[in-house]
Amino acid sequence: MTLNALRCFCALLDTGSFGAAAEAVHRSQPAVSQQVKALEVELGQVIYDRATGLPTPAGRLVYERARVLLDGATGLLRELKDFDETADQELRVGASDTNALYFLPDRVRKFSEQMPNTRLALVTRSTDEIGDAVQRGELDLGIVTLPLEGESLESRELFSQRLVLVVPKGHLLAKRRSVKLARLAREPFVLLQRGTRTGHALWSHLDGEGFLPQVVMDSGSFEVIKRYVGEGIGLSFLPEIVVTEEDRARLATVRVAGLPTIQIGAIWRRGAYQTRATRAFMDALITH
DSSP: OOHHHHHHHHHHHHHSSHHHHHHHHTSOHHHHHHHHHHHHHHHTSOOEETTTTEEOHHHHHHHHHHHHHHHHHHHHHHHHHTTOTTSOEEEEEEEOHHIIIIIHHHHHHHHHHHOTTEEEEEEEOOHHHHHHHHHTTSOSEEEEEEOOOOTTEEEEEEEEEEEEEEEETTSTTTTOSBOOGGGGTTSEEEEEOTTSHHHHHHHHHHHHHTOOOEEEEEESOHHHHHHHHHTTSOBEEEEGGGSOTTGGGTEEEEBOTTOOEEEEEEEEETTOOOOHHHHHHHHHHHHO
16 A cells, blocks of 8 residues: 555545546546555455445545545655755645735745745635645645634634725715714615625625615625726725725725624644744744
């Protein structure tokens, strides 16, 4: 039984197909199929039902044990590499577009200054996708919207994003410091879609308040929403962090009592070895 065969089998279950598994482990599809078949022969058990595309009960057990072995082997290699402080390393971090644009740049700069031999691989995905990738060991850290459930995940809160009302600079409310939600009943809105985590929190609050906004447009992108608010299409509720100094030439923010705050935190796989690069990045997130 080889680590390579176990890695191919785990990739098959993680991705759901031989083709996707082959891409994940950088092998050909026939090679992955052969590794899984050889594993079945060696174990004397069918571990993958090719008709249903699901693991057998024996296969589920193999997957669970193999994950522990693969994590241990990966951690050992990374721990050994940490002995050489001059060795090139890679740190894999997942974040949403919002955090990648507005929260991480200064922290990444500080990290790069401290760890010049480390290549930072930053991927942008949704919170749920990042959580899955961290649990599978494909990412070392994730910057996500909390809470995020996962038995194999640990997390640490980093900061809170306050939602504010965003209006065009020339709007009558632009010079107000605060406004009551009821005052906005007749205003048109460009709002974040419910399917996003921030959108879900916002809409849950609005529903709870019995406030039915007049939505003329919705979007999953903060940048798109800001552009259309600036054009006078409607008002919006956005995290204050996304309204930059450049944006304030055409946008103003107004506080609305009771709007929810969004918790942003770092997640990592429980029990995974924390390399010097991982610890340095966490330090940059917390202290900068």
